[in-house]
Amino acid sequence: xxxxxxxxxxxxxxxxxxxxxxxxxxxxxxxxxxxxxxxxxxxxxxxxxxxxxxxxxxxxxxxxxxxxxxxxxxxxxxxxxxxxxxxxxxxxxxxxxxxxxxxxxxxxxxxxxxxxxxxxxxxxxxxxxxxxxxxxxxxxxxxxxxxxxxxxxxxxxxxxxxxxxxxxxxxxxxxxxxxxxxxxxxxxxxxxxxxxxxx
Amino acid sequence: xxxxxxxxxxxxxxxxxxxxxxxxxxxxxxxxxxxxxxxxxxxxxxxxxxxxxxxxxxxxxxx
Numbered sequence: 533x534x535x536x537x538x539x540x541x542x543x544x545x546x547x548x549x550x551x552x553x554x555x556x557x558x559x560x561x562x563x564x565x566x567x568x569x570x571x572x573x574x575x576x577x578x579x580x581x582x583x584x585x586x587x588x589x590x591x592x593x594x595x596x597x598x599x600x601x602x603x604x605x606x607x608x609x610x611x612x613x614x615x616x617x618x619x620x621x622x623x624x625x626x627x628x629x630x631x632x633x634x635x636x637x638x639x640x641x642x643x644x645x646x647x648x649x650x651x652x653x654x655x656x657x658x659x660x661x662x663x664x665x666x667x668x669x670x671x672x673x674x675x676x677x678x679x680x681x682x683x684x685x686x687x688x689x690x691x692x693x694x695x696x697x698x699x700x701x702x703x704x705x706x707x708x709x710x711x712x713x714x715x716x717x718x719x720x721x722x723x724x725x726x727x728x729x730x731x
Numbered sequence: 732x733x734x735x736x737x738x739x740x741x742x743x744x745x746x747x748x749x750x751x752x753x754x755x756x757x758x759x760x761x762x763x764x765x766x767x768x769x770x771x772x773x774x775x776x777x778x779x780x781x782x783x784x785x786x787x788x789x790x791x792x793x794x
Contacts, residue, residue, distance in 0.1 A: 609750065609751065609752075609777075609779030610748060610749070610750050610777050610779055611749050611750070611752050611754075611757040611776070611777055611779050612748075612749055612757050612758060612761075612774065612775065612776050612777060613746060613747070613748050613774070613775040613777065614746070614747045614748075614761065614765055614771055614773070614774045614775075615744070615745070615746050615747075615771070615772050615773040615774075616744075616745040616746070616747065616765060616768050616769045616770065616771055616772065617769050617770040617771075617772050618743055618744075618745055618768055618769045619768070619769035619770060622767075671769065671770075686741075688743075689741060689742040689743045690741065690743075691743075692742075692743030693739050693740070693741055693742075693743050695743075696737075696739045696743065696745050696768055696769075697737075697739050699767055699768060700737050700739075700764055700767070700768060702767075703763060703764055703767040704764065707763060709735075718741070719740075719741035720738060720739065720740050720741065721738075721739045722736060722737070722738055722739075723736070723737040723739070724734055724735075724736055725734060725735040725736075725737065725764070726732065726733075726734055727733040727734060727735060727760055728733065
């Protein structure tokens with residue numbers, strides 16, 4: 533039985549393989565002759581298999597300190613994912629969100645809602661009967677849209693999206709990072725923060 | 732290159748993803764943005780987090 537010679541070795545016709553060996557004694561039986569060819573490990577160097585080559589490549593990459601680090605960065609491992617509930621705590625970001633949505637700038641003060649009054653940054657959303665009131669101390673928004681009859685939820689959602697985008701941009705720039713913004717087809721906004729400011 | 736991706740959906744939901752960081756470094760790097768945006772409702776550590784974290788520990792032990 534012929535032991536596994538690997539990919540390259542298997543492709544070679546038997547006659548070709550024999551050429552690499554010292555011609556055996558004529559007394560040797562064919563089976564023994566084949567084993568003699570395979571057993572010396574050194575001979576495999578002449579027939580590197582595909583797998584052996586890849587493995588060698590990996591070892592070389594891992595032992596080279598710089599290369600291993602470069603490879604890891606190139607692959608950009610996704611290390612963790614965090615989901616957040618947006619809290620509205622920054623007046624500057626509220627103002628930036630209003631500019632972004634091209635709506636009236638926020639006003640600070642007491643606002644009258646249907647069920648009472650609230651104090652905070654008031655934002656007038658399009659076609660909303662009452663303003664929304666952002667309390668930057670608690671991060672919560674008070675509003676009264678009577679389940680959509682006095683203002684569409686979609687407008688509030690878009691305000692929250694605009695706030696989150698503007699707040700993330702403000703904080704990233706404050707840290708000296710570069711931010712790029714991309715609007716996706718479904719309306720999602722993707723911000724890419726290049727840590728260290730390299731775009 | 733180390734990057735932080737922030738995905739903000741039209742309904743105001745926010746997701747933060749870190750890429751190109753080694754081990755727990757990603758948590759440190761994105762902390763400022765997580766604090767600024769609001770309350771964390773879910774955190775998922777990926778296979779890459781543990782892979783790079785283990786490698787970092789191994790290197791620390793060697794040195």
